[in-house]
Amino acid sequence: MKLVSYQSFGQARFGAVIGAGIVDMARASAALAATDAAIRPLPATIEPFLAQTDVLDASARAVVTAAEAGALDLYCLPLDGTVLLPPVPRPTKIICVARNYAEHAREAGLQISDIPILFPRFANTQIGQGAPIVVPAVSHQLDWEGELAVVLGRGSHGRRIGKAEAMDLVYGYTIFNDVSVRDYQFRVTQYTGGKNFRHSGPCGPYLVTKDEIADPHKVQIVTRINGVLKQSANTDTMIFDIPTILEHIADFIDLEAGDLIPTGTPAGVGFKRNPPEFLKDGDVIEVEVTGLGILRNPVVNEAVV
Numbered sequence: 001m002k003l004v005s006y007q008s009f010g011q012a013r014f015g016a017v018i019g020a021g022i023v024d025m026a027r028a029s030a031a032l033a034a035t036d037a038a039i040r041p042l043p044a045t046i047e048p049f050l051a052q053t054d055v056l057d058a059s060a061r062a063v064v065t066a067a068e069a070g071a072l073d074l075y076c077l078p079l080d081g082t083v084l085l086p087p088v089p090r091p092t093k094i095i096c097v098a099r100n101y102a103e104h105a106r107e108a109g110l111q112i113s114d115i116p117i118l119f120p121r122f123a124n125t126q127i128g129q130g131a132p133i134v135v136p137a138v139s140h141q142l143d144w145e146g147e148l149a150v151v152l153g154r155g156s157h158g159r160r161i162g163k164a165e166a167m168d169l170v171y172g173y174t175i176f177n178d179v180s181v182r183d184y185q186f187r188v189t190q191y192t193g194g195k196n197f198r199h200s201g202p203c204g205p206y207l208v209t210k211d212e213i214a215d216p217h218k219v220q221i222v223t224r225i226n227g228v229l230k231q232s233a234n235t236d237t238m239i240f241d242i243p244t245i246l247e248h249i250a251d252f253i254d255l256e257a258g259d260l261i262p263t264g265t266p267a268g269v270g271f272k273r274n275p276p277e278f279l280k281d282g283d284v285i286e287v288e289v290t291g292l293g294i295l296r297n298p299v300v301n302e303a304v305v
Contacts, residue, residue: 001064003207005046007083014046016064017206021076023067028075029059032066047090051257053153053171086126087174087207088151092258094121096178096195097245100238100264107272116240116248119191121201129205132300133179135281136197142279145178145265146223146231146287148216150242151207158255163243169255172209173216175295176262177202177287182271202297212291217241219290221266225283233266
């Protein structure tokens with residue numbers, strides 16, 4: 001399934017992409033449930049759905065099957081022109097992985113760590129497909145980082161898990177652009193500040209369920225700015241794979257349904273180019289990951305009032 005969160009009359013809604021349209025999962029499932037007792041009504045937003053994927057996934061797939069057969073057109077809207085939000089607008093946690101590609105660590109002049117390096121992002125820094133990335137008035141060192149992100153659902157317990165059970169927690173994948181304000185990031189190694197500016201976390205456009213991706217460790221990540229290639233690498237070059245990352249996180253905090261985990265960026269970021277390159281007003285940045293679509297966002301200057 002290819003799931004989205006979208007805006008409808010100022011509210012977030014949860015849908016599935018069917019061809020060129022979006023089927024509203026709550027309204028469509030309610031209609032199906034009226035005639036089929038096996039269908040469970042789905043929530044209006046994606047966060048409570050992710051918290052119950054163990055019992056709601058079958059109903060979601062039944063909605064998608066019916067919509068693909070043309071039985072739910074009444075509950076569909078066109079994808080084109082609909083405002084897409086980040087796939088999980090309010091993730092339980094966002095835990096990012098740093099320096100997870102050896103070439104990126106080397107280009108940054110930093111050591112390769114023996115364990116995953118982690119830092120937090122806040123949910124309200126996220127923006128969706130097509131929303132503008134904002135160059136902050138306090139800095140112009142705004143850099144790009146295209147990444148594969150993991151979305152967790154309701155699987156096995158998320159406390160001190162082993163690698164063998166880690167993938168049971170994964171519900172799907174999306175694209176994340178870990179836009180970074182470099183002078184703030186490297187001011188006494190302030191990851192939290194440099195990685196949490198307003199309107200700096202593009203995510204989307206879709207949450208693609210894991211059954212659609214044969215192997216998340218063999219997908220290509222490509223970043224382009226104004227059509228010019230800046231990053232291109234395969235996830236098979238990650239230092240730490242997804243089970244290792246999840247096992248490490250679960251050593252110290254419980255993994256929960258709705259968590260979002262960007263898995264790190266490959267080489268090709270702007271601050272280590274010669275001369276350095278940074279995002280500026282008028283740029284358009286695209287991050288493409290095999291099977292997950294293209295996350296596209298314009299860049300604008302912060303309006304200072």
